[in-house]
Amino acid sequence: MKKLIDMIAAARKPVFFTGAGVSTLCGIPDFRGPSGVYRDPDAARMFEIDLFDADPSFFYRKADALVYGGDDVKPGPVHEALVALQRAGKCAGVVTQNIDGLHERAGSSPVFAVHGSAALHHCRRCGDEKTYDEIRAIRGGVPGAVPRCARCGGVYKPDITFFGEALPEKAFSGAVALAGSADLVVVLGSSLVVHPAAAIPPLCLRSGGALAIVNRGETPLDGLASFRADDLEEFAAAASAFAAANG
Ligand SMILES: [Zn+2]
Known part of the structure; x- marks a missing residue:
């Protein structure tokens, strides 16, 4: 996990992409x-x-x-860690597949909720x-x-976004622009199987950015990732400690 924290510390524009794993930590x-x-x-x-x-x-x-x-249902350790990273200048934005609005409630900004919220x-x-x-x-x-x-x-x-409705265009285009201009995208708690959202994190690779994945279980993009780990709570603890020391 230290390697990932070093990557975040060195990144000019780190972006975080979150999925269900981040919310299940909060009992959702x-x-x-x-x-x-x-x-x-x-x-x-x-x-x-x-x-x-x-x-x-x-x-x-x-x-x-x-x-x-x-x-x-309150923001959990990962939501809080991303807000702390933002205060330390190390979270340029959050893209989330989650619909619970917890990143927004925790205070992250901007948040692009690609399935609505x-x-x-x-x-x-x-x-x-x-x-x-x-x-x-x-x-x-x-x-x-x-x-x-x-x-x-x-x-x-x-x-x-309900079945039968179009994806939220503004959130989706915002997420694409954010990930495409990031030099690091960190995937947290997503198995990256739901499309088109799963196509967003690797956009950073085109412009030379790096991809990191923290998810319990494999993802189809593991082979493209410069860093791979399982434990979201370990990430949240390490990121919060880093942010506290550098905030
Ligand atoms: Zn009315």
């Missing part, structure tokens, strides 16, 4: 893992846009544990915008409650 269930949410065929439908528009209560019932866990919600009818905390307040902790717009009565939907 994985989607595709062995005990993943998608093993429940019912739950897999919660992110279908047609179903959301027909019956938003289905999503809000299923999403309580996953998205609106509230005080039980629950950090913001919009009214399906009038487009009114609400933050995650505002939506939690509107729902009032009632299980399955559907948050409705006070202006028009429409339903708020999180800016998570």
Whole structure:
């Protein structure tokens, strides 16, 4: 892990790409893992846009544990480590596949959530915008409650990219530009199998940047990585210690 910290210390523009492993450390269930949410065929439908528009209560019932866990779901050690690195000038931005909005809540900036995120919600009818905390307040902790717009009565939907929706263009193009201009991309907790997001980290290689991967289990890009490790918690501890000494 010292080698990775040295790489980050030497990098001019280190960028971090995060996946489910970073969130499962905070108790958020994985989607595709062995005990993943998608093993429940019912739950897999919660992110279908047609179903959301027909019956938003289905999503809000299923999403309580996953998205609106509230005080039980807080930024974890990797989220905090990336904020500390940012303060030390060693995190130029975060690209995440996660939809929980935890990087944003932890204070990282910029964050490009390439599958969207629950950090913001919009009214399906009038487009009114609400933050995650505002939506939690509107729902009032009632299980399955559907948050409705006070202006028009429409339903708020999180800016998570649902099946049947286009990927968030601004976040995606921002992520591509960030990774393409990075001299180091560190992959944290992603098995790099979900496309097109998985094509983002190796963009740094084209301009001579380096790729590092910390993930429990193999990834298809391991052969391209200058550094490879398994343990995210070890990374978080080492990165936080480095940032504390250099912040
Ligand atoms: Zn509205």
